[in-house]
Amino acid sequence: MTLTLIAATFTDGYGIVADTHGEVYLVKPPFDFHGKEHLPYEQIKSTISQFGFRELNEHFPTWEAVFERLRQIAWQARREAGDSNTTILEEDKKAFFRSIPSGFLSGAVEKMESYLKEEKYYTALFVGEALLENHNLSKNGELFKRVKKAVEDAELKRQEITSRFKNFNPDKVRNPQFNLQMA
Amino acid sequence: MMYDIYSLALENLPKLQISYEECRYCIDDVCLQNFENHLREKGEVTVATFSGFAFQNRADGELYCSGREGDKEGRQRELILSSILQKGAYLNAYERFDSEEERGAHFSKFKGERATFDTTFTEGQKFKYLNFNNGQLGIPAFGDFTLAFPLSHFEENNLVFVKYNSLIRKEKGQTQCFYFTENNEAVSVEILVQDLSTLEHFIPLIVLKRKEDLANGTDIDYNLLVLKPFGDASNKHRDYVEVITWQEVKIQTGVRLRAEKERFQALIDAIMTPTVALGAEIRNITELQTLISSYETNNQLTTELV
Numbered sequence: 001m002t003l004t005l006i007a008a009t010f011t012d013g014y015g016i017v018a019d020t021h022g023e024v025y026l027v028k029p030p031f032d033f034h035g036k037e038h039l040p041y042e043q044i045k046s047t048i049s050q051f052g053f054r055e056l057n058e059h060f061p062t063w064e065a066v067f068e069r070l071r072q073i074a075w076q077a078r079r080e081a082g083d084s085n086t087t088i089l090e091e092d093k094k095a096f097f098r099s100i101p102s103g104f105l106s107g108a109v110e111k112m113e114s115y116l117k118e119e120k121y122y123t124a125l126f127v128g129e130a131l132l133e134n135h136n137l138s139k140n141g142e143l144f145k146r147v148k149k150a151v152e153d154a155e156l157k158r159q160e161i162t163s164r165f166k167n168f169n170p171d172k173v174r175n176p177q178f179n180l181q182m183a
Numbered sequence: 184m185m186y187d188i189y190s191l192a193l194e195n196l197p198k199l200q201i202s203y204e205e206c207r208y209c210i211d212d213v214c215l216q217n218f219e220n221h222l223r224e225k226g227e228v229t230v231a232t233f234s235g236f237a238f239q240n241r242a243d244g245e246l247y248c249s250g251r252e253g254d255k256e257g258r259q260r261e262l263i264l265s266s267i268l269q270k271g272a273y274l275n276a277y278e279r280f281d282s283e284e285e286r287g288a289h290f291s292k293f294k295g296e297r298a299t300f301d302t303t304f305t306e307g308q309k310f311k312y313l314n315f316n317n318g319q320l321g322i323p324a325f326g327d328f329t330l331a332f333p334l335s336h337f338e339e340n341n342l343v344f345v346k347y348n349s350l351i352r353k354e355k356g357q358t359q360c361f362y363f364t365e366n367n368e369a370v371s372v373e374i375l376v377q378d379l380s381t382l383e384h385f386i387p388l389i390v391l392k393r394k395e396d397l398a399n400g401t402d403i404d405y406n407l408l409v410l411k412p413f414g415d416a417s418n419k420h421r422d423y424v425e426v427i428t429w430q431e432v433k434i435q436t437g438v439r440l441r442a443e444k445e446r447f448q449a450l451i452d453a454i455m456t457p458t459v460a461l462g463a464e465i466r467n468i469t470e471l472q473t474l475i476s477s478y479e480t481n482n483q484l485t486t487e488l489v
Contacts, residue, residue, distance in 0.1 A: 068477065075470045086460035093454055096465055099472035101479055103440070103486025107447045115455075123455050136476060 003060045005069060007053035011081070013074025016044055016053060017066055027070060097130035105136060109143050109150075116150050121161065125154040186372060188304045188427065192343040192379040199380055203387035206394040214397060215390065221317065221405050222386050227439075228313045228342075228426045229331045230273055231321030232264040235467060238327065238446050246445050248453035250461050264328050264440075265471045268478065273330065273432040275311045277301075296350050296360055296367050303370040306429035313432075315344065315385065315424040317409045320443050320489055324419035329441040332432060337382060341430035344385045346378035346392050348425050355413075389424055435483050440475060444488040 006016045006024075015027040024044055026037045060066045100108050108131060115124035128151035131137055137144050207215060237249050267273050280286045290297045301307035313332070314321065321329040345362075353359045360367050362375045380388035390397065393408045410421040450468070453459055478484035 071470065071473055078466065078470075086462045088454070088459065088462045088465055092462060092465050092469070095469045096454055096472070099469050099476060101440075101472055101475045101486040103479075104442060104447055104472075104488055107444045107488045108451060110444075111448045111451045127451070127455065136479070 003063065003066050005056050005058045005060060005066055007048055007055045008070060008073050009052060009077075010054050010073060011052070011077050013070045013077060014053070015066065015070045015073075016048065027066070093126070094130040094133070097127060098134050100131070100134055100136065102136040102140065105131070105134065105140065105143055109146055112147065113150050116154055116157075119157075121154045121157040124150060125158060128154060185305045185307075186303060188306070188343050188379070189340055189381070191372065191376045192381045195376050195379050196381065196384055198377065199384060199387050199391070202391055206391055209394060209398040210390075214400075214403070218393075218397060218403070218405065218408070219386050219390065222389060225317035225405075226334050226385070227316050227318070227331045228334065228337070228428075229316040229321045229329050229441075230311075230313045230432075231323070231326035232267060232328050232330060233326045234264060234328050234442070234471070235464060236327065236446075236450060238449055246449040248446070248449040250453075250464055263326065264330075265467075265474065267330065268434060268471075268474045271434050273311060273313075273434075275309065277308050293350050296363065299363070299367065300349055300370055303372070309429035310427050311429070311432055312349065313426045313428065314348075314421075315389070315409065315426055317405060318489070319406050319410055320441055322410065322419070322421045322423065327443065327446055330434075331439040331441060333437045334382065336432075336435070336437060337428060338430060339382050342382055342426055342428035344380045344382070344388050345375070345425040345427060346388060348423065349375075349427070385424075392424065434478060438484050440484055440486045441489055442486075447488055 002020055004018045006018055008015045017025045017027055019025070023038065024041045026039050026044055028037065058069065060069065097108065108127070112124050112127040112131065115121075115127065128147050131147050132144075132151065137147060238246050239249055266279070276286045276289045280289060287294050301310055304310070316329075316331060318331075319329075320327075347361060349362060351361045353361050358367065359365070362371055362378075363369065364371045378388075389409075396403060396408055410423050412418055413420050413422060453461060454465055475484065475486060479486060
């Protein structure tokens with residue numbers, strides 16, 4: 001399979017990629033399959049001129065190689081611009097967990113399990129779901145099972161909480177008696 | 184006159200051997216044997232590098248991550264580990280920085296002494312300073328990630344071991360360096376040569392350095408013998424055996440990248456704190472992790488938490 005990186009933005013590493021079937025994709029950071037949007041060429045054409053893509057026409061054997069090239073471009077761009085934006089997007093957090101190297105995963109899994117024990121179900125679920133998308137985790141059967149189990153447990157707890165508050169009437173909160181019962 | 188530091192280490196071998204034989208009588212045979220086996224099995228050469236994050240406040244038993252670490256002047260530290268991985272090798276300051284000014288800033292208060300030391304030896308401009316290790320994190324003052332290179336990556340005639348850090352001060356708070364002549368004007372080769380060994384004879388050097396601990400102790404923590412805390416308030420410095428090499432230190436199969444589990448988990452806590460403002464830092468470390476993973480995929484690096 002040959003993939004052609006038609007163009008990329010040298011400010012943040014967005015890429016436009018064509019596959020051998022002539023399908024065209026807009027690839028967005030963090031450069032994995034979750035960031036790959038299949039767009040009609042006509043729509044991308046206008047994007048190219050709108051966002052200042054630079055034409056590259058570089059060929060790569062795999063998607064992974066394309067992502068690697070885009071990562072390099074994004075990293076270089078950020079380095080040159082001096083990324084000082086402190087805002088964390090959910091996507092930034094997910095990308096962090098997806099990129100954890102093999103040997104550090106045990107620490108992340110242990111941390112996620114501790115969130116579950118501390119009854120931080122939403123946090124555990126967020127971390128667990130992001131970890132399940134980590135390519136290195138899928139190569140480690142034992143850790144993968146632990147994350148899967150913890151995600152299932154966190155999901156059950158989340159559902160319990162949601163159902164508990166399903167018939168919640170905010171007016172009743174003003175009643176001290178009700179508050180006591182809730183406690 | 185310039186010296187060949189490897190020849191000096193060779194020159195010291197007979198004396199080193201005699202001193203070692205003498206000190207063996209003070210140490211229990213089994214104790215010595217165990218320690219030497221440990222050094223043989225676990226021995227490696229490491230360099231501590233920065234991830235770019237600051238970790239602090241252990242007072243309540245918890246470790247916190249508080250964003251990117253700055254140097255004393257408040258400038259943000261270069262992400263050293265990422266630059267090593269991008270280049271595929273650990274480079275010294277002469278190889279990393281083009282300008283005298285950048286090198287000066289890197290050497291900081293040791294600028295003069297480091298220049299004097301390096302210009303004393305024929306391969307000085309190629310010297311890379313690392314420390315002997317046994318599987319621990321490196322020296323906290325020098326970084327929170329540790330790159331560990333097996334001894335087998337080094338050629339016998341391409342490195343020497345020094346009993347102490349080559350720029351160690353004679354006494355805490357003083358500026359006079361142990362291996363230098365008065366006012367740090369030159370390297371005192373006569374003193375330095377007594378503390379050098381080659382790769383083949385590094386064990387006698389370490390045993391000699393720790394002979395008192397080995398003679399006194401029954402239940403010895405080897406980690407404390409290899410990287411001994413100075414016990415200063417910051418607890419960031421260690422007394423270590425320095426390893427100087429002038430060969431290329433490549434990131435290749437067998438190299439390990441080590442981080443402290445507690446710090447890594449503190450980083451996760453920071454990321455998952457709703458009010459935290461670490462966007463740029465997290466994107467940086469994500470890029471770093473991606474780069475580390477690509478080395479892992481090519482079997483050029485193994486990662487581990489300790």
